[in-house]
Amino acid sequence: xxFKKTYFFPLKAITVIAIIFSVIAFMSFGFKNESAFNNxxxxxxxxxxxxxxxxxxxxxxxxxxxRCMNCHPAGDVPLQGDDNRLHNMxxxxxxxxxxxxxxxxxxxxxxxxxxxxNTPPGNPNWHLPxxxxxxxxxxxxxxxxxxxxxxxxxxxxxxxxxxxxxxxxGLVKAGWDPGEGRTVPPMSYEEFKKAWITWIRSxxxxxxxx
Amino acid sequence: xxxxxxxxxxxxVDVDPETPxxxxxxxxxxxxxxxxGCGIAQCxxxxxxxxxxxxxxxxxxxxxxxxxxxxxxxGLSEKGEHPLQxxxxxxxxxxxxxxxxxxxxxxxxxxxxNKNPTEKDIDNAMAGNICRCxxxxxxxxxxxxxxxxxxxxx
Numbered sequence: 001x002x003f004k005k006t007y008f009f010p011l012k013a014i015t016v017i018a019i020i021f022s023v024i025a026f027m028s029f030g031f032k033n034e035s036a037f038n039n040x041x042x043x044x045x046x047x048x049x050x051x052x053x054x055x056x057x058x059x060x061x062x063x064x065x066x067r068c069m070n071c072h073p074a075g076d077v078p079l080q081g082d083d084n085r086l087h088n089m090x091x092x093x094x095x096x097x098x099x100x101x102x103x104x105x106x107x108x109x110x111x112x113x114x115x116x117x118n119t120p121p122g123n124p125n126w127h128l129p130x131x132x133x134x135x136x137x138x139x140x141x142x143x144x145x146x147x148x149x150x151x152x153x154x155x156x157x158x159x160x161x162x163x164x165x166x167x168x169x170g171l172v173k174a175g176w177d178p179g180e181g182r183t184v185p186p187m188s189y190e191e192f193k194k195a196w197i198t199w200i201r202s203x204x205x206x207x208x209x210x
Numbered sequence: 211x212x213x214x215x216x217x218x219x220x221x222x223v224d225v226d227p228e229t230p231x232x233x234x235x236x237x238x239x240x241x242x243x244x245x246x247g248c249g250i251a252q253c254x255x256x257x258x259x260x261x262x263x264x265x266x267x268x269x270x271x272x273x274x275x276x277x278x279x280x281x282x283x284x285g286l287s288e289k290g291e292h293p294l295q296x297x298x299x300x301x302x303x304x305x306x307x308x309x310x311x312x313x314x315x316x317x318x319x320x321x322x323x324n325k326n327p328t329e330k331d332i333d334n335a336m337a338g339n340i341c342r343c344x345x346x347x348x349x350x351x352x353x354x355x356x357x358x359x360x361x362x363x364x
Contacts, residue, residue, distance in 0.1 A: 062294060089252070089338040092334050100334060101316075101320040101323055102315075102319045102335060102339075103334065103335055104263060106265075107261070107338075108251040108265075108266050108338075110269060116250065119269060120251050159222050206257060
């Protein structure tokens with residue numbers, strides 16, 4: 001009997017391995033894109049004033065909502081509540097933004113939220129902007145705020161790249177975890193972050209002043 | 211079991227880590243000089259020092275205090291000879307007295323950080339301590355006197 005000589009060819013195994021490698025490669029590519037926001041110089045990829053301004057108007061709604069604006073007051077006392085009233089007991093900003101003497105933010109604001117209505121919301125880094133750069137949101141028009149945010153002399157010395165990374169700041173995110181009984185900003189954190197990055201990457205245009 | 215350092219003495223307490231420090235001070239350790247006022251950090255009656263800062267013990271989790279130094283009104287001085295305590299006696303500041311422990315603990319941070327506070331400094335620093343008897347004017351005077359005693363080395 002004559003057998004035809006054949007070679008073993010593990011087609012199935014090779015296919016499975018190829019699929020696994022493709023998935024790993026795809027995932028690592030995805031992670032690289034994510035970390036690029038923090039580590040790689042951001043290039044403005046698509047200057048588009050219409051897209052940029054549209055995104056900023058979403059950003060503006062969030063930044064002027066109570067959870068953000070209350071700690072970016074025009075004066076030296078933080079604001080409180082959805083009506084942006086002056087903070088009870090009028091704590092002062094202090095030079096570093098962390099309060100003064102026996103009235104420092106962290107004397108009452110714990111590292112995390114605590115249970116119960118009307119208890120002080122928590123964050124390990126609770127503070128206002130410092131006295132030498134107040135980064136005021138209260139009373140700013142969309143045009144003024146956009147210009148303020150892109151200018152390192154008024155935005156906390158941040159580059160565009162650092163501005164994008166700032167969306168991941170713990171105190172920024174705390175706006176969406178404000179403790180019992182407080183409203184959250186008018187869109188989800190994910191929507192805000194997308195609008196923030198879109199605004200910057202499409203040119204960080206300021207809406208027209210009216 | 212949580213180990214606490216209070217007034218330079220170590221205590222082992224078997225309490226829920228979420229318990230506010232105030233309850234441990236008063237109910238577990240019997241240090242009742244620190245008072246319960248509002249329970250939500252609004253009145254200042256429960257003020258103690260945590261690593262030198264005037265924190266509100268009613269909202270401070272006991273677990274966050276482990277490994278740090280707590281000073282209560284009982285431990286502010288050994289024999290009641292802190293300049294603030296001298297000034298408080300000299301000017302007979304308290305009326306009902308309930309808030310005064312917290313007032314003194316807040317004032318102690320003020321005069322440690324500012325040796326010669328103005329009236330405005332005092333008002334800003336003490337705005338978180340409420341006195342239902344309205345002894346604010348005597349408190350302000352006593353803080354100025356205490357700062358003076360301190361400057362003279364008392």
